[in-house]
Structures are given as structure tokens and as C-alpha cells.
Amino acid sequence: MSNEAAVAQNRTASPAPASLGSAAAPLGYLALGLTLLAFGLLSTGVLNGAGVKDAGSLALFVGGVTLFVSGLLEFRGGSAATGTAFLALGAFWVTWAQAAPAGKDATGLFLLLWALLALTLTLAHWSGGDLVRGVYALFTVALVLLAVSTLGGNETVGKAAGWVAAAAGLLAWYSATSALAGGAWGRVSLPVR
Structure with a gap:
């Protein structure tokens, strides 16, 4: 059997990775997962001397820029829902990272509006x-x-919110990891569905 035939046979024998959309979806979910995980953990107060604003660079570049680019690629691939999600969440993280300190009412309204999104x-x-x-x-x-x-x-409700955001980040990270590695090690990962 030629080398090319063996590669083709391996491709057909291995299970297809779980799909989250187009090829950019795993990147977007990785970016979202890592950003939510950092944002969430920093919100909990579990790390002494660190707060949510310490995740600013991660929120800007990983959460903002990477999600925005992933969103554009998702639109190009025909996925309006995931494209919209990544572009909107990219805008959220850029805004969060770059926003000047605002009063509690303005910040609360900002968070409620993004909760609607x-x-x-x-x-x-x-x-x-x-x-x-x-x-x-x-x-x-x-x-x-x-x-x-x-x-x-x-503050207690804020810490609870951090744990919920961290759980969302873990789910996003796992979804992307499962899609990227599905069947790669001869084992089936937990289903994405």
C-alpha cells in the first residue's frame, strides 16, 4: 500500500471531529473560553491583588481582536449566528478593555445591555x-x-458572577478543544452536542 493510500485510509477510518461551524469556530471558542476564564477568575477574588482590570490586555487582544477576526471568517464561511456572536463579543471585550472608568449606573446599564445580547x-x-x-x-x-x-x-454577587463566567469559559474552551482534537488520540472526547 502506498503512503498516500495509507493516509487516505486513516482519514476515512478516524472519526470526524465535532463541528462548531466553519473552520474559524474553534479559534473563536478558544478565544472566548480563555477570556471568560481569566475574566471570571479575576472577578472571584481568588487571586490576591488581582482584579478584573488586570485582564485588560487579554480582553483586548484575545477576546476582542481574535473574536472579531473569527467572526469575519465565520460570516465568510456562511455562519451568520456564530459570525454575529464572535463579532459582537469581540466588540464587547474591546469596549470592556478600553472603557474609561464609568459610574456604577452606566456600568450596570452596559452590563445589562450586553446580557440582552x-x-x-x-x-x-x-x-x-x-x-x-x-x-x-x-x-x-x-x-x-x-x-x-x-x-x-x-461584592458577593460579583464573585458569584465570576464563577459563572469561569464556568462559561471552561465550556467554551472544552467545546473548541473537543472540536479540534475529536478522535485525534484514538479516543472519543465528550460530545459537543
Whole structure:
């Protein structure tokens, strides 16, 4: 058997990786996952001397720029829902990273408006699988909790929001990892669906 025939046979024998959309979707979900994980953990206060603003560069470049580029590629690949999600979330992270300090009412309103966007993304991805739907649903909850924390000055609710955001980040990271590595090690990863 020639080398080319062996490669072709291996391709057909291995299970296809789980799909999150076009080829840019795993990159977008990795960027979203890492940004949400950092944002969430820094919101919890679990790291002494670190806060949410310490994730500014990560939010700007990984969350903002990478998600924006992934969104454009998703649109090019024909995925309006994922393209919209990545472009909008890229705008969210750029705004979050670059925003001047605002009053609690303005910040709370900002978070509530983005929670509406996250709710829209949850509904738009309803048939996209449990993990992807879970990412957006948990992000919605995290944004609502952060808004309540900001408007009410309740630090405990803010820490709870951080844990919810971190859970959303882990789901996004796992979704992307599963899609990229599905079947690569001869084992089946947990399903993305």
C-alpha cells in the first residue's frame, strides 16, 4: 500500500471531529473560553491583588481582536449566528478593555445591555448543541449577576458572577478543544452536542 493510500485510509477510518461551524469556530471558542476564564477568575477574588482590570490586555487582544477576526471568517464561511456572536463579543471585550472608568449606573446599564445580547446568542444557538448553548446561557447569567453587583454594590454577587463566567469559559474552551482534537488520540472526547 502506498503512503498516500495509507493516509487516505486513516482519514476515512478516524472519526470526524465535532463541528462548531466553519473552520474559524474553534479559534473563536478558544478565544472566548480563555477570556471568560481569566475574566471570571479575576472577578472571584481568588487571586490576591488581582482584579478584573488586570485582564485588560487579554480582553483586548484575545477576546476582542481574535473574536472579531473569527467572526469575519465565520460570516465568510456562511455562519451568520456564530459570525454575529464572535463579532459582537469581540466588540464587547474591546469596549470592556478600553472603557474609561464609568459610574456604577452606566456600568450596570452596559452590563445589562450586553446580557440582552448574550441572551440573544443563547437563543440563536439553541440548536447548536448543549455545550455551545451552555456557554452563552452561563455568560448571560454572569452578566446579569455582574450588573446586579455593580448597581447594588454587592461584592458577593460579583464573585458569584465570576464563577459563572469561569464556568462559561471552561465550556467554551472544552467545546473548541473537543472540536479540534475529536478522535485525534484514538479516543472519543465528550460530545459537543
